[in-house]
Amino acid sequence: MSTVRWTEDHTTRSARWRSENAAPVPGRVVVADDRMKADTAYRLAREGTALLWRGDYHNGRQLLRAMGRRAGDGPAGDFEQHRQARGRRARVLGKLLVLLEDDHSLSLRRAPDVRLACTQAYGPPHEPVVVALSELLGVLGAHQWRVKGVPVPALDARVHPHYGVFSPVRGEYVDLVAQAPLPGLGTAFDLGTGTGVLAAVLARRGFERVVATDISPRALDCARENVRRLGLDGRVEIVGPALYPEGRADLVVCNPPWLPARPSSALEQGVYDEDGAMLRGFLEGLPARLRPGGEGWLVLSDLAEHLGLRTRRELLEAFTAAGLRVVDRIDTVPRHPRARDTADPLHAARQAEVTSLWRLSTWSSSSTSPAGPGR
Known part of the structure; x- marks a missing residue:
């Protein structure tokens, strides 16, 4: 200083x-x-x-x-x-x-x-x-x-974010992970866990073992505290700083920052992912980390597409380049107040926004065309 x-x-x-x-x-x-x-x-x-x-x-x-x-x-x-x-x-x-x-x-x-x-x-x-x-x-x-916590209906509990850790106030992405069909109940990875909310949801859904990662020391401390609060520290392991943990999993979940732009501070790293680095790291590393029949779940808003920062074609091409196919895509619309705030300078893009859970697997799992559910 x-x-x-x-x-x-x-x-x-x-x-x-x-x-x-x-x-x-x-x-x-x-x-x-x-x-x-x-x-x-x-x-x-x-x-x-x-x-x-x-x-x-x-x-x-x-x-x-x-x-x-x-x-x-x-x-x-x-x-x-x-x-x-x-x-x-x-x-x-x-x-x-x-x-x-x-x-x-x-x-x-x-x-x-x-x-x-x-x-x-x-x-x-x-x-x-x-x-x-x-x-x-x-x-x-x-x-x-941190004191009051954020209610998470999927957990029937509150999650307590720390300073500098992205808060799960936008519950639609949590609900997607809570409701999507599971490929198995062995091991799950949660990449970029933040508060640990998705890791907790996966553990509550029945996974025998959940390994959650983050590159932020604040997020790692926050996730460990929330996992203890929820009584899940025996089933959820928090490791890092890293993107991927060691080993393979039946399910790998990643909710990367949604906008491929440069963060102006460490506090913006939960929103901005410069050049889509975390998204690319997730996709490129996924085939080697999936067990046979396993899936990768990418939870991603299309706000970047509405803002002209990324196209749908670029996203689909990134799937193909990584050797991945789209099994399914589950969509939801945002429920947060900013989507209805007509005074927001980005209101038009926010109003059109859709958040999707892309279910991805390797080509060796099936011969389905990657262009089908992704269009």
């Missing part, structure tokens, strides 16, 4: 800089309080000046919202322009900073106790750190998800 320096009460002060988005250390920092107007704050932030907030906590949140309204969300329909606008917006909002003391406490009027949430996200405190207020709010929101 780099060091942030600023002048306060005629004294030069410093603290470590922390950014989960890998934002550069602010070069110029001024102290701001309740007297700061939103227009002034937005102008300074756009010019590259960071604002260390020393006013009331709730007033700081209001100022952040006001800056966000001025930044906007970018044009509707165009994904690249939308992402660029969102990136600029995030950089501007990331200029409003707060200081966490050496015990992770926040010394602002009416500030909540953020120590546990910050410890869960960042680890034990060692020294004062400066973070963006927008990031801190994300940490606090993640803490609430």
